[in-house]
Amino acid sequence: MTISDLADLLDQFANERDWRQYHTPKNLAMALAAEAGELLHLFEWVTPEESENPQEKLLCDASLEMADVLIYLVRLADIMGVDLLEAARRKIDMNANKYPAGVE
C-alpha cells in the first residue's frame, strides 16, 4: 500500500458513511492534533530512555495512535490537494540549508 492507496481507501470509507461533509481542512486539522495528543498521553510519564525500550503494550498502543495521525494527515492532504511526500522533500531541503551538516 502507498500513501496514495491509503488516500483512496479513506475517501471510499468516508463516502460510504456520508462523512465527507465533516472533513473540512479545519476539522481534520483538529482531529489530527487530537490524535497527536493521544500519542503524547502514552509517553507523558515514561522517561526518554524507557521510551527507547518500550514494553509490548506501549509499542502496540503507540502504533495505533501513529496510524490515526497518519490517517488524518493523509485525508487532510488529499482534501487540500497536497502531495505529502513532495512537501516533505521540500521541507528537508529547507532544513538542510538552515542546519548545514558538520556545523555546531
Added chain:
Amino acid sequence: MTISDLADLLDQFANERDWRQYHTPKNLAMALAAEAGELLHLFEWVTPEESENPQEKLLCDASLEMADVLIYLVRLADIMGVDLLEAARRKIDMNANKYPAGVE
C-alpha cells in the same frame, strides 16, 4: 519517493548532524504534537468553509506544516520499528467494524 525512502533520508539527515541522541520516541512524540499545533494555528480563526477554499498563502503554509508532521511521524515510526501503512490498514479494519457502512 516512498515512506521508506523518507525514513532513510531522515536517518541520514539526523546522523550527519549527530541528532540521533535527541530522537527518542518521547521527544519525537512531543515534536510531532508541536507541529500539529502549528497546523492548528493556521486554521483557528478561519471558518470550516473558508478552510475548504484556502487562499494561496494558507495552502502553502499548511503544506509545510503537514510536511513537518509527516517528517516526525515517519521518524518516530522508524525509530520504534513500526510499519505506518500496515498500522493504518489495521486501524481502518478496526474502524470498519466499529462504524459499519450504511448504519446511522
Added chain:
Amino acid sequence: MTISDLADLLDQFANERDWRQYHTPKNLAMALAAEAGELLHLFEWVTPEESENPQEKLLCDASLEMADVLIYLVRLADIMGVDLLEAARRKIDMNANKYPAGVE
C-alpha cells in the same frame, strides 16, 4: 478557591501519591498538551455555531477537560515558580501594543 489554593492542593495530592518525581516541567507540558487534545476531540466535528450552543453532555465533558488543562497548567507553573496571572497580565500588555484597539 484561588489559583494559589489549587496549586497547594495539587502539591499535597502529588506528595501523598509519591508523584512528585514524575512532575518535571517536560512531563507536565506533555500532560497539559494531551489534555488540550482531549478538549479538541470534543469539538472536532461540531460547527462553530453548534459549539456556541452546546448540548448538556458537551458542556459537561468540556468543563472536565478544561479542569484537566487548568490542573496541569497550575501544577507546571507552581513547579517552575511562575506567577500565572502576572504572566497573563504581562502578555495582555504585549498584545495591546501588538494589536492596538480601533485599528484594522
Added chain:
Amino acid sequence: MTISDLADLLDQFANERDWRQYHTPKNLAMALAAEAGELLHLFEWVTPEESENPQEKLLCDASLEMADVLIYLVRLADIMGVDLLEAARRKIDMNANKYPAGVE
C-alpha cells in the same frame, strides 16, 4: 488579579477589537491547543532533568506560553459559562476516588 478579573479583561480586549465573532468554543479550543503546542516546542529536546533547572531564556519563554494557554482557557470557560476553579475541584475529587492515596 483573579481568574474572574482576567476573564473581564479579556472580554473587554476582544470587544474593543471586534473579536467576539471569532471566539466560538470550537475556535478557542483550537487556539488553546495550538498554544499548548508552542509550550511543547520549548521542552521537546531538553531532558526532564534539564527542564527542572531551566535556563533563564527557557523559563521566560515558558512563562509567556503558559500565559497564552491561561488566556485562551479563561476566555473559553467564560464564553461557555464554566467556573474553572469549581470544575478543577470536582475533577480532583474524582481523581482522589480513582487513585486513593497510599495505594500502589
